[in-house]
Amino acid sequence: MAIRLVIADDQAMIRTGLRLVIETAPGIEVVGEAADGRQVLTVARQLRPDVLLMDIAMPGLDGLSAARQLLEDPEPPKIIMLTTFNTDDNLHASLRARVHGFLLKSSPAEQLIEAVRVAAAGGAVIDPAVTPRVIDSFATQPQPIPAPELATLTPRELEVLRLLADGMSNPEIARDLRIGEVTVRTHVGHILRKLSLRDRIHAVVFAYEAGVVRPGRGRDDVRDGSC
Structure with a gap:
């Protein structure tokens, strides 16, 4: 059709x-x-x-x-x-x-x-x-508002969310975290479900708005786990 x-x-x-x-x-x-x-x-x-x-x-x-x-x-x-x-x-x-x-x-x-x-x-x-x-x-947006939904994510899922927001693809995340691409896709699926998000784009929006990452941060900053 x-x-x-x-x-x-x-x-x-x-x-x-x-x-x-x-x-x-x-x-x-x-x-x-x-x-x-x-x-x-x-x-x-x-x-x-x-x-x-x-x-x-x-x-x-x-x-x-x-x-x-x-x-x-x-x-x-x-x-x-x-x-x-x-x-x-x-x-x-x-x-x-x-x-x-x-x-x-x-x-x-x-x-x-x-x-x-x-x-x-x-x-x-x-x-x-x-x-x-x-x-x-995002650099001109108000101070991020903490999102209670973040508490539902595991530490690994939160790490994957940070890397998603940094613009990494699934293969890049897999290499960075030394895990398989299938595992990355599973984590992404869990993140979208737990945060009630439709797709990766809106996961990035959520990450910035919730203060998980901040504009101007490099990948090394994201990997250290700090916010």
Whole structure:
């Protein structure tokens, strides 16, 4: 069954360009478009797409506000936010709203298509060019609030969470801790379940907000176990 997609952007040329790119990919069907946040609420709730590709900056009701409302629905679409790298100040807020990813409008076509597939499967995607800015945004956040959920993690799980927040992949964590990749995946699964998190991206957000790690720390600092 094809992935049903809705595109939301206030610029008709961008919607047309995205549609042309996406319609070249097998298994993805563009079922609707929206030109502003209020329209996307109506279109998404009527058509019930699997994935919503939405610009953050739209007139009236912006994309972030629309995403928050849709994600309160019983069966919301997977939402990927489109952003302009130099003007969007809402990356961190959108992650906290639990969207499924971010892409730059300049992203290559194959990256866009893959992101739609990953989101439809329940995964999360952040454009590599956006990731440093997401991490940098934590430097301006208020003092971290201790999270009682951290007490449910074992010492090893807490160590894995720190390394996740430092941007390490499963193979890197396995090498760093001298354990197998299967064991790392098991620890990550336990972390997500215990902290009620959907994916690795939101585990990173949680780690920074809870003060498990702090912006600007290097891997050596993370490995020493201090906060």
